Amino acid sequence: MSVTSSRLEFLGQLAGGLAHEIKNPLSTIKLTLQLLEEDFQKDDSPTATRAKRKIEVLLREVQHLDDIVQEFLTFARGHDLKLTRTNLREMIVELFEFLADDAQARKIRLHFDYEGKLDNLLLDATLLRQAIMNLLRNAFDALDGKDGGEVIVRARIKGDLLGVEVIDTGCGIAPSNYDRMFRPYFTTKKKGTGMGLPMVRRIVEEHGGQITFESEEGKGTRFLILLPVDPSKTGSLKSMVPTGSEQP
Ligand SMILES: Nc1ncnc2c1ncn2[C@@H]1O[C@H](COP(=O)(O)OP(=O)(O)O)[C@@H](O)[C@H]1O
Ligand SMILES: [Mg+2]
Known part of the structure; x- marks a missing residue:
């Protein structure tokens, strides 16, 4: 092991330890704030109202910290893929059902179209669901401030490859941000953690796949995941996608 990689490993352990150390006091703070909020619940005096507003701010900030630490821990853990025969069509239908109310409230139309046999794919279903969910959440966020819009998932099997697009x-994405998209903690959102896309990329790469995107500012974005249908055969993928390409 080189000096650099052992140092990196050490830093990784340190960061993991730090995250765990932060997690416990953070949940104590959160719990205490919630109790405090309850204490003021029935008090409508100006002082109590001001206090409640401050508690709300603190709770929001604590929650944000908690999200960041949680996502860090999930990300840092790494995964052993548990490949099982998965019905991808069903998985996406279920994700859509889960998002249906939110979509309706925000006038977002959801479409799913698919081609090829998707009902028996060798995948880590939990991780792939998480990856697609992250892309869908980003797609919803991208429609914030627009009066409705469309989110499309397209899944296709072509030869040895499975393609999943989230459109x-x-x-859209500013070209100046293209090379930061998959960097941990890069976010343009007030409540963002910037861990969604790094996580998606990690999951896709653990499956032997690749993720790319193209985007037009003001118009929309399309993420494309390509996975080998059989994760032990990644050769076919390499011949189709230039390595390292993540720009349109
Ligand atoms: N579908 C999308 N449309 C526009 N911008 C996007 C989209 N997906 C991701 N982004 C940009 O990439 C950033 C990083 O995304 P992500 O890693 O999921 O973190 P987060 O969602 O917490 O900000 C987002 O803050 C946003 O600027
Ligand atoms: Mg996200």
């Missing part, structure tokens, strides 16, 4: 008609 939105949202705000």
Whole structure:
């Protein structure tokens, strides 16, 4: 092991330890704030109202910290893929059902179209669901501030490859951000953690796949995941996608 990689490993352990150390006091703070909020619940005096507003701010900030630490821990853990025969069509239908109310409230139309046999794919279903969910959440976020819009998932089997596209008609991505998209903690959102896309990329790469995107500012974005249908055969993928390409 080189000096650099052992140092990196050490830093990784340190960061993991730090995150765990932060997690416990954070949940104590959160719990105490919630109790405090309850204490003021029935008090409508100006002082109590001001206090409640401050508690709300603190709770929001604590929650944000908690999200960041949680996502860090999930990300840092790494995964052993548990490949099982998965019905991808069903998985996406279920994700859509889960998002249906939110979509309706925000006038977002959801479409799913698919081609090929998707009902018996060798995948880590939990991780792939998480990856697609992250892309869908980003697609929804991209439509914030627009009066409705469309989110489309397209899944296709072509030869040895599975392609999953998540397309939105949202705000798009500024070209100056293209090379930061998959960097941990890069976010343009007030409540963002910037861990969604790094996580998606990690999951896709653990499956031997690749993720790319193209986008037009103001018009929308399309993320494309390509996975080998059999994760032990990644050769076919390499011949189709230039390595390292993540720009349109
Ligand atoms: N579909 C999308 N449309 C526009 N911008 C996007 C989209 N997906 C991701 N982004 C940009 O990439 C950033 C990083 O995304 P992500 O890693 O999921 O973190 P987060 O969602 O917490 O900000 C987002 O803050 C946003 O600027
Ligand atoms: Mg996200």
